[in-house]
Amino acid sequence: MVSVINTIDTLHEDMIHDAQMDYYGLHLATCSSDRSIRIFEVKNGTQRLLSTLQGHDGPVWQIAWAHPKYGKMLASCSYDRKVIIWKEQDGQWIKLYEYADHDSSVNSVCWAPHELGLILACGSSDGSISVIKHHGENQWEATKINNAHTGGCNAVSWAPAVVPGSLIEPPSQNQQNTFVKKFCSAGCDNLIKVWSDKDGRWEEVEKLQAHTDWVRDCAWAPSIGLPCSKIASCSQDRQVIIWTSDESTGGQWTSKTLNEFDDVVWHVSWSLTGDILAVSGGNNKVSLWKEKLNGDWTIVSDIGKGQPGSTE
């Protein structure tokens, strides 16, 4: 059952490309081809525009909220080849940091799990991925993975913070150094790649091949307490594939096609409990999927064509 509880007219002057709620679900950030980012307070079915962030010179593709322990912080990436980190300070949003070391559109930004520190991964159409790390005092250091995806990187998504061998639950603090730092990326080379931090260098540890066209998006599922990693990917080839790797059986990745859709699939998003996958495709269709006990995926809700979130 999906029922609309808020309808927000963002007043963007062009297409919206991303809409993200913050950690508590109180603030909504949207970004658009009109080059702006808007921040709304969303409460009890009402909303209030708090801020409009101007700073990009091109369409803003994605936004990502940082963990609240770092304050109200937002990262955005744009066709203008820039990544901007915004921060609310004294009730004002300011540009905290601007990263402009990509040669082409930056298509995706994703914050690392907060346990790892303040780290942002950015995927660009120039084929490279940047990992930007905060070192205190607003000092940021970028590591670049060149030629990560020939033809461009479309999406990046971090693995949940787990300590190797103890995927049972995310351990408490102070273990920053023992966390596995991993993320996956999706590209125009039809691949999903898994990257792992090895002594400060990012190494490609996995190359997942099954899509036959651009991989539009990838999403690493939240840890649900099992020693099993899961990545969902969606592609121009209209397929959504679920990749799983079970640590107990050697960590080999296996793929399973969730479904073949009748249009390009643009976006996949896991519920916070990791049991439902929202798939958004062309024709503005959103469908929700759930894994059955036998490992098959079944649709739990198909949200109307052209009217995401409608209850018709």
Added chain:
Amino acid sequence: MVKIKQVNVAANYAWSPAENHPVYIAAGTAAQQLDATFSSNAKLELYAVDMADESYTVKCAGTIETENRFQKVVWGSNYTDGAHTSGLIVCGTDKGNIEIYNPEKILENEADCVLTTSKHTGPVRSLDFNNFQKNLFASGANDSEIFIWDLKNPTNPMTPGAKTQPTSAVGALAWNKQVQHILASTSSLTSGPCCVVWDLRKNEPIIKVQDPSGRMQCSDVTWHPDVATQLVLSSEDDHLPVVQLWDLRFATSPMKVLEKHSKGVLSVSWCKQDADLLLTCGKDNQVYCWNPNSSPPEILCELETGAQWCFDVQWCPRNPNVVSTGSFDGVIAIHSIMGGCAPVDSANQNQAQRNKITDAFGSDAFAGEAPNQQQQQPKAKSVPLKKPPKWMRRPCAASFSFGGKLVSFGNNPPAENQHQQPNHRVVKISQVVTEEKLLERSAELRRALADDAQCTDYCRKKLADAQNEFEEDFWSFLKVNFESEPRKEFLQLLGYNKVDLKAKVSFYLEDFFRNKTVNIMAGSLHLRIRSFSSSTVSIATLPTCRNCFHTFHIPNQSNTPKSIKISRYIDSMISQALLIGDYEAAVDLCLHSNRMADAIVVAMAGGPELMEKTQKRYFEANESKISRLLSAVVMKNWGDVVKSCDLENWKEALASLLTYASPDELITLCDELGARLEKHPDLKSNACLCYICSGNIEQLVRSWNNVKPENNSNDIQDLIEKMMVLHRVVEQRSGGRSAASMGETASEKLSEYAHMLAAQGQLNAAMEMLPASSDKISIQILRDRLFHSQGDDVAGYQPPVFPFARDGVRGGQRPEAQIYSTGLYNNQQNQQRGYQPTPATQPVRSQYNQQVTSPFIAFKPPRNQMYQPAQQRPAATPNRPQDVNPYARPNQAPTYSAPQAPTSMFTPQPVSMSTPQVPGLMPPSPQPIDTSQLNMMTPAAPAPTPMGQMMQPGSSPMMQPGTSPIMPGVYPSSAPMQNIPPVSLSPLKTAKKTQISYTNRKKHKYPIQIRKKNTNVLLFHFKPPLPICPTVYSEEKDDLDTSLSDDEQSAAPAPSVQTGALKGAPKAPIPTEHQILQTQFDELIKKAMNQNNNQQIKRKLDECSRRIEFLYDKLRGNSLSPNIIGGLHQVAQSVASRDYAGGLRHHTHIVTHSNFSEISAFMPGLKSLLQIAGQLRI
């Protein structure tokens, strides 16, 4: 645009169709040029353009030798269901042939030409597949020859109509993208129409496009991807190097002219995926990407291809980010229109190319061209298109956020929305519910937990709905907990009914007597007694025996003993022993002669010790089926029973425990029995029943996991229902256990359940389910998230402590004064109703007030003396030992309780609270600091506290240069607080960060004061130099939250903890200002006791009185927060005025506005007292 790959071949080529994967380029040796070897060989090759392959040069995947060289190559998609799954490659040769190849054969290097036709007379320069009927293609050659071929019947091509006059070579053909029977052809003649549009249904040209200038030499044509009537034509004339956009509806002149090329334009390609992208290339070695739809047409991107003409440009049909250019230097270059950085080895490739030329022409080939050389190098970095292509613009997305919310948007094509609100602006937030059943059951459960009556009904309903015996047992066991005498009911459930049993016994006995069977036991006993009494024993010395005698004598008078003679000798010895009062000897004798009953009777007279001994010996001597039970009953040795009973008889064991064991024993014994059962493969499910009897939720959960591993949400709901009902039972049974009863496993389950509810959007319900007492970080995180996601204003809850170490980042340079000078502090002060601070102590008190703001405002107590301690605290001088007398000056709590008060009243101890914190009594080592809290402070990322203090051990802010460690001497308590430099704020950037990242912390304008006071107190207790860290930490806690201790455990049920400081001393008196509470409540209990003669109510009253004792303990310990105390005073006032309903209202207010664990020990008692008082109308 940047070059990413290249194919080293001089060829006419075609991309594989969009449907095909992987992507290939089919390259047929170009007819119009000769390669360096001057060879006249011809080849058709396939190159795999694999983006996943990082190499720069595209590898050849298959080659076949052909007879002829090629003028044009096209690749059509598959048009049948079987045969050619990769489609067919159609080639026009310079000899006028059309050759058709199967790409799959080429991959196998098999020169298998599917078809060759030779209808055309001259070189076949143009070919195009129909966009709708994939089996149709058109071909054009010299002399205006055009044929339409059907691959299904390739022998008999048709013509689109009569040849155009004057005839010329057909340079290009293009099928319309919208209307399948429309074809455009170009003519290279400047005289006559440069482009003819044919309607194949009519078999005639419908429009002849004639350039008004008459100079257009048409090289290429392409249709608009979306608009049926538009096409572009390119002119290869160097004097008119233009591209014209025509709309056939206005075919007199071009709609737009794209002018930029400096020499003739050779090729155009319109992007199928985005009509705003049109590529053109020409003899000026330039490639331009246009937006032909903008006015004026805009160049989005340009690319210099090198030293050679670029004769061909194409979009990759499958990957529109990729375009290819064919140039006369024998290279097909593959570019990414996304720009970016060229692969590293492209430079090497360039070098390789140069080397080749150098080899061919000698080393001085480039000698005179140094300046040009730079130009030939492709730029390392290149600009992407000015505006992103359509396929980059994500039109829709739905993302999950906390609480099962789905944020979605979708951009409908504008055409569909012309009359509506622009759809592209709208974002929708939806609630996703996938577990409706779970929510239903959860709501039901929560309703049931609201009160006893509901709960009983709930159990009854559950019982009725039970699907199996196990469930049935479970719910019946839970249900009886709400009956007046649960133990009896338990027995009944186990199959032991007192009433039934009585009936059975009497029935049995009647039967017995009816049959005139002699009761040997009774008979012989009485005989012996008779003989005993007949001797000269003074009855007075044996009062017990005399009773027995009386009992038995009368009814048995007429009986004639038979065995009396046999035992005469022993009788006389026993008699003697009794006469001299040696019971022990008498017992020995009786036992010896196996006269058990006698022995017992005598032992009864001999006192408890002898009795016990005799019983023991009796049991030793007698082994019968029930002797163990008898033994246990008499000896009260239940531990043994539990430990050693046969598990098959667990019911009996449990029944006996329920009958005989004391409440305290019952718990441990049931647990023990449960533990044994758990290990039994067949009986383990029954362990749960034992845990219900003992109220051990933790064990219940564990054994449940054993019995029923859960699979889905319903299973966990099953468990949670039982847990919560049992929790309620336990809570009711004894307030003291309630908080402790949620063990780790249980907490985990609840937290898992809360997560599930939260994921369904049931934030409030999830919050209710979270164990209040748990200090697990995961639970704290969830609580924090649940609380704030409900908008910071959740009735009945206080803001939880932020469960993460804050790690602020600040940008910009702002003077700190500005940062801290917001109006928040003043606002805060305005909220301080009830207090009229005097200026001198204002900062300190405001600090306190801030700490207690919410509870204080929530409830306005009369300004009475109970607040005095807080007010006086700042003034208290800890260095004056005479103040330290908690007993003599109960209403001057400060000195005694000051060390405690800041912690217990104002310190929501955020993490693990297993030990109460009494800073003044703690050793001055880091140990007293809550270690879990320390854990949160990661050394690598120093975590500033809300007060802006570094939490790094050893780097206390107070050690910063320019500030002094806090010592009593440095800041005497009498010093005006305002003079204290804001030590923690100024030198630290981190401090600044936090202040901002957490705006509601800004009110801590004087963070130093409490610390100083605490320090003083600590120093007073500990003469040795005080390490500064502990102080900082404990201070940290003070500030972590303004609320009163959601997590505070120190005030939790066990009263002994509170009074720990008083251990060894007699109970302290209740502070005088609170004695009224004791007086009122005790009085009320007494009155109720006197009024009442109902046993059940009496028991309840006993329980009330027991519980209220906890309250007194807390009062003695001064460990209750002011709002609770205030509330209690109001209750007492109501009691005084006999307004019990009012009292209950105040009671409810306290309960809903306070930390549960702080008051759970006594509030239920108080409640039932008020209820009883109301019932009895006293």
